[in-house]
Amino acid sequence: MSELTLERLRADGQAFTEEISRESYLAHSGRKPVAEFKPIYDRYDHVLGKDALDLTLDLFKDSAKGTEAHRSAALLLDWQLDSQAARSLAELDEREIAWESSAYIEAPDGARVQYQAAAIEIANEKDRTRRLLLDAARADLVQREHAPLRLERLQREKDYVESLGIAPSYNSAFEEISGVSLSDLAVECHAFLRETQPIWDEALPHYLKKSLGITPAEATRSDALALLRASEYDAAFPESSLQSSVWRQLREMNVDPLAGGRIIYDVGDRPGKRARAFCAPTRVPEEVYLVLRPHGGQSDYTTLLHEAGHALHFANVRDDYPFEYRWLGDNSVTESYAMLFDHRIQDKGWLLRYTELGSQNVDDFLRLRGFEELHYLRRYCAKLIYEVEAYGDNADWNDLPDLYVETLTSATNFQYRSADAFVDFDPRYYSTRYLRAWQLQSLLSESLIERFDIDWFRNPAAGPWMTRELWAEGQRETAEELAERIGLSGEKLSFAPLIRNIGKLLGA
Ligand SMILES: [Zn+2]
Numbered sequence: 001m002s003e004l005t006l007e008r009l010r011a012d013g014q015a016f017t018e019e020i021s022r023e024s025y026l027a028h029s030g031r032k033p034v035a036e037f038k039p040i041y042d043r044y045d046h047v048l049g050k051d052a053l054d055l056t057l058d059l060f061k062d063s064a065k066g067t068e069a070h071r072s073a074a075l076l077l078d079w080q081l082d083s084q085a086a087r088s089l090a091e092l093d094e095r096e097i098a099w100e101s102s103a104y105i106e107a108p109d110g111a112r113v114q115y116q117a118a119a120i121e122i123a124n125e126k127d128r129t130r131r132l133l134l135d136a137a138r139a140d141l142v143q144r145e146h147a148p149l150r151l152e153r154l155q156r157e158k159d160y161v162e163s164l165g166i167a168p169s170y171n172s173a174f175e176e177i178s179g180v181s182l183s184d185l186a187v188e189c190h191a192f193l194r195e196t197q198p199i200w201d202e203a204l205p206h207y208l209k210k211s212l213g214i215t216p217a218e219a220t221r222s223d224a225l226a227l228l229r230a231s232e233y234d235a236a237f238p239e240s241s242l243q244s245s246v247w248r249q250l251r252e253m254n255v256d257p258l259a260g261g262r263i264i265y266d267v268g269d270r271p272g273k274r275a276r277a278f279c280a281p282t283r284v285p286e287e288v289y290l291v292l293r294p295h296g297g298q299s300d301y302t303t304l305l306h307e308a309g310h311a312l313h314f315a316n317v318r319d320d321y322p323f324e325y326r327w328l329g330d331n332s333v334t335e336s337y338a339m340l341f342d343h344r345i346q347d348k349g350w351l352l353r354y355t356e357l358g359s360q361n362v363d364d365f366l367r368l369r370g371f372e373e374l375h376y377l378r379r380y381c382a383k384l385i386y387e388v389e390a391y392g393d394n395a396d397w398n399d400l401p402d403l404y405v406e407t408l409t410s411a412t413n414f415q416y417r418s419a420d421a422f423v424d425f426d427p428r429y430y431s432t433r434y435l436r437a438w439q440l441q442s443l444l445s446e447s448l449i450e451r452f453d454i455d456w457f458r459n460p461a462a463g464p465w466m467t468r469e470l471w472a473e474g475q476r477e478t479a480e481e482l483a484e485r486i487g488l489s490g491e492k493l494s495f496a497p498l499i500r501n502i503g504k505l506l507g508a
Pocket residue numbers: 306310335338
């Protein structure tokens with residue numbers, strides 16, 4: 001076979017990525033009972049082997065920092081690591097998907113609940129006794145069958161990355177390639193938890209009592225699901241206008257929700273469909289799937305807004321950019337576009353215009369959103385702190401379930417279960433992408449207000465600007481670079497604007 005060139009790596013790498021993405025879309029949306037990743041990996045053997053890794057490592061090492069060549073090489077190297085690790089785990093992933101789409105939990109009353117729908121069922125269960133029993137049955141199944149699969153995947157992925165010798169440890173390899181300092185981010189997370197502890201201590205008992213009639217001492221993670229599901233507001237967020245409300249808003253800001261037919265919405269219920277919504281670009285920018293399984297009420301609106309942000313991003317990337325800028329890069333960027341939209345659910349002007357909440361309910365609803373925002377941020381800070389420990393040199397996998405329960409429970413006050421220690425775990429530090437996206441989203445939002453006013457979301461000049469200045473660029477830039485280009489007066493990524501926003505919402 002002829003020697004692998006950068007050109008060939010890009011062309012075949014893209015074809016490979018498209019096929020993997022299509023296969024996961026089909027399996028996770030319930031259109032196929034099982035995923036068949038292995039044949040795809042085998043077909044693209046030549047861009048997933050030692051040659052390909054060596055080529056990207058050389059490109060990375062031989063290019064000067066700060067050049068376009070180095071930028072491109074870093075993205076390709078990160079992708080190689082990801083794909084080669086995933087390749088060695090393909091069989092495990094196939095097994096997990098097959099298991100997830102066929103597993104059932106036996107509810108205490110004899111009902112059978114699809115494992116995929118357990119989170120929906122628990123969040124919607126108003127009878128607390130049944131909710132707790134349902135969650136216990138779920139945790140039991142996770143402990144026996146799902147956790148071992150995930151643990152094996154985490155261990156093997158870590159061993160694989162370490163075996164490549166890019167840096168002395170898993171964590172330093174991640175930092176080297178991503179440019180994200182895990183220790184700095186963990187310090188920020190600790191500070192966030194400390195700083196927001198007083199407002200959390202004040203808000204939590206109020207909402208637990210008001211929504212569920214319980215005290216902080218008895219609250220569990222399944223109660224958190226029910227509390228944040230906020231079904232009391234369902235009437236204001238009818239499923240029948242979910243898509244039309246979001247589409248109306250996008251059209252008002254002069255954005256085509258379908259991106260000229262490049263975005264395909266898959267928002268109906270279907271057995272085997274994952275509870276967690278996702279966006280699957282199968283060709284960038286030509287073909288992007290948005291997949292959502294309805295839970296009901298406001299959470300579906302938040303989710304659709306979030307996934308629409310991803311879909312619009314991928315469907316509007318410049319088609320003359322190379323593979324790595326269209327497909328790869330710092331996912332904090334795409335997550336920030338998704339969060340920029342999903343945060344409209346805490347925007348008074350947006351709520352009054354596109355939902356049936358009405359001015360008599362909107363302030364109560366905003367305060368609840370402030371509580372929710374604080375909860376999720378505290379949960380994600382704790383997850384990052386836990387994951388840094390878990391991937392660290394001194395970690396013992398056997399001790400992790402206890403560490404998980406302790407870290408997550410103390411940050412959120414909701415009692416977590418040790419069974420979830422390896423399931424509620426974002427491999428390869430996806431939590432760093434979320435946390436930085438959260439920070440970037442608040443800077444983008446301030447910048448949009450400055451440019452297009454407080455109701456930028458319905459300003460017909462805002463859509464074309466976002467398409468051109470943000471989405472078209474793909475993920476060529478890092479979150480930091482984007483903050484510098486778009487943000488106001490050089491404000492850096494931090495939790496500060498998020499804390500200000502939470503204070504404002506809770507005081508609404
Ligand atoms: Zn997302």
